[in-house]
Amino acid sequence: MSPATIRLAELTLSHARHPAVHHLSGSFLPGSLTAVVGPNGAGKSTLLRALAGLHPVHEGRIEGAAGQVALLPQAATLDRHFPLSCLDVVLFGLWAEGGAFRALPRDAAARARAALAATGLTGFERRPVGSLSAGQFQRLLFARLLLQNAPVLLLDEPFTALDARTAADLLTLIRRWHGEGRTVIAVLHDLDLVRAEFPETLLLARDPIGWGATAEVLTASNRLRARMMAEAWDDAAPPCDGRAVA
Amino acid sequence: MLRRMSLTADVLSHGVLPGVAAGFLLAGLSLPAMAFGGLLAGLVVALGAGALSRATGGREDAALAALYLVALAAGVLLVSLRGGPAELTHILFGSALGIDDDALLLMAGTASVTLPALAFAWRPLVLECFDPDFARAVGARGGIWHLGFLALVVLNLIAAFQALGTLMAVGLMMLPAIAARHWARSIGGMVYVAVGLAMLASIGGLLLSVQLDAPTGPAVVLTAGLGWASSVLFGPVDGLAARWWRRPHLAG
Incomplete structure (x- = not known):
């Protein structure tokens, strides 16, 4: 089980030209266990769908994801x-x-x-x-x-609607995957769980707020910045000049 | 039916009509011309309906309804340019007793192509219906199977219109499938039930039309409709009777 590194370069994903993920750059290293967190509408699911090849890349690039990922979709x-x-x-x-x-x-x-x-x-x-x-x-x-x-697993809110026992069972599975050297990327909302189980975190509020060791990303100031993300689209927004706003 | 695409079948049946009518306009009541025209028009409409569905993000019902109204009007107009009410009735509602050897051969040929094709495409079709995203992610090319399936539907409509007419043919296709949902819980079971019901409806409708001296197409479709209504009433899966007849709950 040897996943390749997944590289994102200035990745922008959009819905009707409005950015859902904005100028995201970085890497998911082989065998890493990453939580993707952020407010509703921050582009977390869109990012996972793009990694699985289900959402078109508007600008920038995704490298190394094709052919090795499997996605757990939102059951709904x-x-x-x-x-x-x-x-x-x-x-x-x-x-x-x-x-x-x-x-x-x-x-x-x-x-x-x-x-x-x-x-x-x-x-x-x-x-x-x-x-x-x-x-x-x-x-x-x-x-x-x-x-x-699959060598790379994308989990979109895997614990939603689960009772405590099942959530614990599935968490064991995720740990096992991590132990086998697979890359695991999970969208989550429970920050306590993220701190306890996920070494890496990507904090997303359309613009990337932080990406790295969980403790360094989930700081009070970063979380405040994520929370200030304007959720509504700006219908009068001009074309982007190529830099992240946040 | 399983993909909530019942309306698409309706659109296809109407979409075939202008093509059949164009064939009729050029060559009269000749089977090859009408069948070829219908096939062409049906495929164009199938592609168009697919594109419309993508463009409207899956909420295609209004656009499809518009498409089939236009197709119906165009077809009727084209037929009326050359023929009278008799030809119009023949094309719209068919005449099972007026089938010639060519039409029979076309039907037999279509059936011989359709059955193996469906068996062949079974797995990708089921996956594409259940979880199109997953199909795409694992590279199952669901879209191609979907289009191929629509092409089969068109082919069968063409084969059936001689006997049942373009408007009635889709009834014999849809009604047994809708009714089957009340008799089986698995897809395979539904297929058996649907085929059985369709055969019953064809034979029953034919007998009825002879007895009552009624047009065949509507008689067959009405018989299928009767089968559907009794399925809704008495079918074991989500049937009305099953809901009223409350049996004691099980222990576990």
């Missing part, structure tokens, strides 16, 4: 009433091995069951997805992510 973005069984959904995590037509590996079902067990969903194999609670669905997506076995 999926149709939870689709007529698939839990096992079917988890097996899609083996897409890289089976593709559109090839047979799945012999041990596919066993690996899928193990992934379900690791996320506390033993016995859910034949359950239709529509019958899961929000938290169980989130765990199902985690199980699919396990099977993808």
